Amino acid sequence: MTGRTQVHERTSTAPPAVAAPSFAAAVAGVYAGQLARARAARGPLLFVAVLQSLGIEILLRGVVRHDQPATSSAIVAGSTILVSAFVGLNLLAQRFGALRANGALDYYGALPITGAAVVVGTAASYATFTIPGALITATVGTALFGLPFTYLWLAVPACVVAGLALSAVGAAIGLGLPRPELATTVGQLAMTAVLFLSVIPPAHFPAGLRGVRDALPSTYPVDALAAALRGHPSASGQLWRLAVAMGYALLALALAGRVFRRSVDRARG
Amino acid sequence: MTTTAFEVLGVSRCYRRRTDEVWANRDIDLDVPAGDVFGILGPNGAGKSTLIRQLVGLLQPDHGVIRLFGEPVRSGPRGVGTRLAYLAQDEPALAEMPMATAVSTTARLRGRSRRDARAATVAILDELALADLAHRPLVTLSGGQRRLGCIAVALAGDLPVLVLDEPTTGLDPVARRAVWEAVSARRRQHGTTVVLVTHNVLEAEAVLDRVAILDGGRVIACDTPGRLKASVSDEVRLDVVWRSDPPLDDSAVAMLAARASRNGPRWSARMNELEARAALDGLLSGPALRCLDDFTLATPTLEDVYLALGGRNDDLERS
Numbered sequence: 139m140t141g142r143t144q145v146h147e148r149t150s151t152a153p154p155a156v157a158a159p160s161f162a163a164a165v166a167g168v169y170a171g172q173l174a175r176a177r178a179a180r181g182p183l184l185f186v187a188v189l190q191s192l193g194i195e196i197l198l199r200g201v202v203r204h205d206q207p208a209t210s211s212a213i214v215a216g217s218t219i220l221v222s223a224f225v226g227l228n229l230l231a232q233r234f235g236a237l238r239a240n241g242a243l244d245y246y247g248a249l250p251i252t253g254a255a256v257v258v259g260t261a262a263s264y265a266t267f268t269i270p271g272a273l274i275t276a277t278v279g280t281a282l283f284g285l286p287f288t289y290l291w292l293a294v295p296a297c298v299v300a301g302l303a304l305s306a307v308g309a310a311i312g313l314g315l316p317r318p319e320l321a322t323t324v325g326q327l328a329m330t331a332v333l334f335l336s337v338i339p340p341a342h343f344p345a346g347l348r349g350v351r352d353a354l355p356s357t358y359p360v361d362a363l364a365a366a367l368r369g370h371p372s373a374s375g376q377l378w379r380l381a382v383a384m385g386y387a388l389l390a391l392a393l394a395g396r397v398f399r400r401s402v403d404r405a406r407g
Numbered sequence: 408m409t410t411t412a413f414e415v416l417g418v419s420r421c422y423r424r425r426t427d428e429v430w431a432n433r434d435i436d437l438d439v440p441a442g443d444v445f446g447i448l449g450p451n452g453a454g455k456s457t458l459i460r461q462l463v464g465l466l467q468p469d470h471g472v473i474r475l476f477g478e479p480v481r482s483g484p485r486g487v488g489t490r491l492a493y494l495a496q497d498e499p500a501l502a503e504m505p506m507a508t509a510v511s512t513t514a515r516l517r518g519r520s521r522r523d524a525r526a527a528t529v530a531i532l533d534e535l536a537l538a539d540l541a542h543r544p545l546v547t548l549s550g551g552q553r554r555l556g557c558i559a560v561a562l563a564g565d566l567p568v569l570v571l572d573e574p575t576t577g578l579d580p581v582a583r584r585a586v587w588e589a590v591s592a593r594r595r596q597h598g599t600t601v602v603l604v605t606h607n608v609l610e611a612e613a614v615l616d617r618v619a620i621l622d623g624g625r626v627i628a629c630d631t632p633g634r635l636k637a638s639v640s641d642e643v644r645l646d647v648v649w650r651s652d653p654p655l656d657d658s659a660v661a662m663l664a665a666r667a668s669r670n671g672p673r674w675s676a677r678m679n680e681l682e683a684r685a686a687l688d689g690l691l692s693g694p695a696l697r698c699l700d701d702f703t704l705a706t707p708t709l710e711d712v713y714l715a716l717g718g719r720n721d722d723l724e725r726s
Contacts, residue, residue, distance in 0.1 A: 152476030153567035153597075155489035155490045156517060156564065158484040158488070164484075164516060167515040171509070174504055174508040174512075175508075237500060242499040243500070244460070245500035245501065248482070248488055249488045250484050250486060250488030250518065251483075
């Protein structure tokens, strides 16, 4: 059976196509929509993320002496970036895994935008979402451990870059793995790795684990923030660490953008 | 001359599960004229949603080609999203967004400026009588309100082609009317082409210009509803409902029992007019009358066309 008809002229009066939004406008659109969604959906989860990090700071305050600034700054920096890891790695991996599984990527896939714009906009919204909690954690930790507030402002770029890098990795995990349970598990394992390898000061690790720590995108913003909290950050060192984290973010975003289209095509297969 | 919106040529898609091959659709050929309301009708599992996802570029066919206004269908910034809006059966991506945000964000992502998107959102929500729900997240609304909100999202951006997967499922009659009025207005004013999936026979007969009937992933018929029904016009459908078990030794009951599809006390049989008259005479004048609760004699519907053409399931909706 054929549903074809015979008398059609093909293209002469096709209606005009609308101009697709630019990449920046597409990212801004996705970002704005996701941020509005965040207000409704993610408040309680952010509360849990902050509470977890504050709990770690309070717990470790009981075993660290005042004259150990290297250890104190590492704990505060690690706990601060852990908020980003909780939201970016854990929640975003879950979110994209669920979107992929229930066919929700179709909504974005049918719009005249790239998969990369969807990933960048969503990851940026999750990164933004982590910042208030991360700053609360950094401020409370700095006060709790008696560290200098002078360079605490460096927590802002550190949290932004860490949030973007970890959210990008979370997006790649959620989009790349075939089942949502697997994405959730891997996201949580990645967050646990950040917890252990970022909160515990690097000097306490055996040499083998230091290599693993250096491979994590969270390590560089943690080290940048720890140096700031010790009160003597070097500009070049800070820039280098943040640039490495940003490199991770761009790589993970590029990877997630590539798997996005493949995920849409396979989502209902 | 009529312009063709969609051309579908020899499209097939196969899913491989371990060693099995499952054809979601096979050798589909269709033309959808621009400005038409074109329906894809079929029971669950007929391959309707697969075809729709292929039309909007979300699913690539393994074989064949699909064109929209002469250009191959593909996704992305230079793809069909610049000409068509797609409404899926559900929109979980938008579930936690306030309704107005979902509509305006979508309009922006379809290339509208922030100001245009905001104005369009107000107009669409007013048109569908959703203004009071504008700031409620979709997930907090009833099923019908949420579906209507998703239709508002599909209308955002005023694109020349609407592809709607079961748009009115879960809507009450008032909301259904609002949806069809909104679609008709766009068709009248802008010549909008509408492709919609339905498994509701009455809706298909009421709103569609042309309809393709799918079964088992293949097109088994494609024409106007009127011409399709005329192809089985020598047949009528006799539906009977029994209040108690009918006497199977009665000749009219036996004839009906042999031909009817049965659903508990509800029997439904297609036959020509003479046979239907004889069956009714037998039922109304014999011992079966005591067991008869109700009966209807109806002219053919698209469901009858579907069954007459060899459709294997009978789970099309008639409400």
